[in-house]
Amino acid sequence: MAVSISAVVLLGIVVFVLIRGGSVRLAHALACGLFGFFLASTGAAPLITDAISTLTGWISSI
Structure with a gap:
């Protein structure tokens, strides 16, 4: 659960920066x-x- 909240915050920041940057x-x-909501x-x-969980697990094991 903590990983998905962190991903949402991170993606929200990325979208905000992209919008502000034009x-x-x-x-x-x-x-x-x-x-994404409907997906x-x-x-x-x-x-x-599952794919995101596997990827984050793989990244955290490095």
Whole structure:
């Protein structure tokens, strides 16, 4: 649970910096956020969660 909260905070900071820097427009960021929100309710969500958990476990073991 702590990893997902940290990832959300990290990704939120990245999106904020990209919007402020002009690299990403607000509408694009909202579209990506909504895509992620709706993707989380599909059957792909457990696969994505497992992949991220595996990746973070691999990174923490280095």
